[in-house]
Amino acid sequence: MTIKVYNKLVRDNIPTILKQKGIEADAQIVKNDQAYKRLLCRKLIEEAREAAVADETHLLEELGDIETVIDALLDLNNSSRVELEVIKDQKDARRGRFIKRIFLKTTTEGGA
16 A cells, blocks of 8 residues: 655646545645635645646646646736736836846945
8 A cells, every 4th residue: 555645726627537446535624715825826736836847748737737726826816817907907007017028147346
């Protein structure tokens, strides 16, 4: 018998998929919103790390995973994609996007 410890948020169908494969799983529903948000943020970081090392073939899949986590966070926050897009567009207008590929090396303040 091999026990693997995950201690992480998983997609809704994972317990059923594991059961169909004959794998026993110990899982619970996260009822506390703060704990759920913390786990979603942890999942977002996990998915972002996977996207960072993904090859061209898998990048879209990883970006889709990130979007799924974002959707869950929006739902938890009682917000919509439309609201997110408005805020994103406002920030893009103020601060710009990442189209020019600018890499900031240093800044200097308080000089003569």
